[in-house]
Amino acid sequence: MSEAFRGEFNQKVDGKARVSIPAPFRRVLEAGDPSFDGTRPKFVLVYGRPNSDFVECYTIAEMKKLEAKIRRLPAGTPQRRALERNFITLTQLVEVDDDGRIVMPPKAREKIGLDADVLKEGAEATFAGTLDTFQIWRRDAYEATLAAEAEIDLDFLTDGADLLSLLPPDPAEG
Numbered sequence: 001m002s003e004a005f006r007g008e009f010n011q012k013v014d015g016k017a018r019v020s021i022p023a024p025f026r027r028v029l030e031a032g033d034p035s036f037d038g039t040r041p042k043f044v045l046v047y048g049r050p051n052s053d054f055v056e057c058y059t060i061a062e063m064k065k066l067e068a069k070i071r072r073l074p075a076g077t078p079q080r081r082a083l084e085r086n087f088i089t090l091t092q093l094v095e096v097d098d099d100g101r102i103v104m105p106p107k108a109r110e111k112i113g114l115d116a117d118v119l120k121e122g123a124e125a126t127f128a129g130t131l132d133t134f135q136i137w138r139r140d141a142y143e144a145t146l147a148a149e150a151e152i153d154l155d156f157l158t159d160g161a162d163l164l165s166l167l168p169p170d171p172a173e174g
Contacts, residue, residue: 003028005129013123032059048090054135
């Protein structure tokens with residue numbers, strides 16, 4: 001798919017846990033939903049990923065690719081069971097409404113810390129693009145993690161090296 005989730009967007013979450021999907025993300029969701037008929041694209045929201053403060057969202061097409069990889073693992077193995085539990089069972093199919101919003105599912109709200117009290121006070125979520133998927137964070141957790149990871153990212157670089165030096169060489173460039 002040539003479309004990609006890129007950028008970060010801060011969105012208000014109302015007291016009923018409704019949040020607008022950023023318009024650029026909606027275009028990618030539409031392109032990645034084979035049954036999209038011009039209204040209400042669907043996507044898969046994964047809230048089971050352990051050790052994360054975000055939920056991860058896949059287009060229908062990207063989730064089908066992940067499911068195919070999981071199916072290639074032998075049934076009953078610990079690896080397959082862990083992947084099935086976290087990326088198949090602990091997920092929810094979500095539909096974008098006519099106004100471009102979703103209602104954050106209860107398990108997703110729990111995962112990112114948007115309880116009823118936080119929603120009453122006025123909450124914000126950050127949508128962060130990661131190419132084939134996007135993440136939804138509680139804004140304050142996203143900003144704290146981003147600041148901490150920026151420091152760690154620099155540890156990979158030798159003094160003065162360009163961040164693009166982390167990319168593998170392009171085989172076509174010989």
